[in-house]
Amino acid sequence: MRDEQHIGVSAQLLAWYDLHAREMPWRVGPAARAAGVRPAPYRVWLSEVMLQQTTVAAVRDYFRRFTARWPTVEALAAAPDEAVMGEWAGLGYYARARNLLKCARVVARDHGGQFPDTYAGLIALPGIGPYTAAAIAAIAFDRAETVLDGNVERVMARLYDIHDALPGSKPVLKDHAAALTPLDRPGDHAQAVMDLGATICTPKSPACGICPLRDPCLGRARGTAPDLPRKAPKKDKPVRLGHVYLARHADGGWLMQRRPDRGLLGGMLGWPGSDWSEAPDPAPPFAAQWRELAGEVRHTFTHFHLILRIHTAELPDGPPPEGLHVVGKHAFRPSELPTVMRKAYDLWRGQ
Known part of the structure; x- marks a missing residue:
């Protein structure tokens, strides 16, 4: 449930995002969005699929090449499999590329080239899981969905001083993220939390002194922020x-x-x-x-x-x-x- 504290934290975060949003080739920034420019769902979807388990720096050039070669979902749907797989080479996790094509073809064939604008409609598409469906619904369609990636998990764990280890703590972290998600500008809010985690609330040496959420952050106040989120020990890879x-x-x-x-x-x-x-x-x-x-x-x-x-x-x-x-x-x-x-x-x- 959103109370005055949640509303205040969200407002602080959006005010920071309005000044410090990262520029990305797939993003409509806060100023343009306030002026009425809407994100293209195709570009949001493509970027989110590419960004799974990959860094923003690695994805930028791939995204530019893909959208130059296939500027619409219909164009991508009509592309030969080998051409798409070739452009994908180097991004890894090749099942994503196969699902990318499957999804593009379903959207082109069954949805007239238009992505569904709800979480339920998006998650029914091939290759779109809970995180991606929530991200597209929020960023492309301003649906008040809870977006939970690694950056958001880290911010929530520190903000609320959650010591339970991941992945078991995901439901609790998602509840906190949901309580912060505003009905107004949920897409900008989702990107703001991710930007905060990527640039200030970083895995090592978080810059708490310049964080817009330093005052309400329990992890900073208690000195535990650098140690959060806790993670279950990884097994050695064979x-x-x-x-x-x-x-x-x-x-x-x-x-x-x-x-x-x-x-x-x-x-x-x-x-x-x-x-x-x-x-x-x-x-x-x-x-x-x-x-x-x-x-x-x-x-x-x-x-x-x-x-x-x-x-x-x-x-x-x-x-x-x-x-x-x-x-x-x-x-x-x-x-x-x-x-x-x-x-x-x-x-x-x-x-």
């Missing part, structure tokens, strides 16, 4: 091993394989190889004069570390083995490979 095989055709093209739609790097082009396990079978995908390169590729996914051994061969002209196809030397673009596959190519190129 290490998996694998082998990949880079085979080059006589004409300069490469033998490649499209990965299954489900699973890591789903639907993306990559080098054929073994499974990724504790003891992978280093059986080549076909007979050739394979040579193992010196060195190895190391890459970290969300749940495990991966170490790859790289094997290479030169092939004569002829049809590719079953399940593989040749990507010609003029069509081959290393920048469009998933990062782990590009690392393997870079290791080959350096030898």
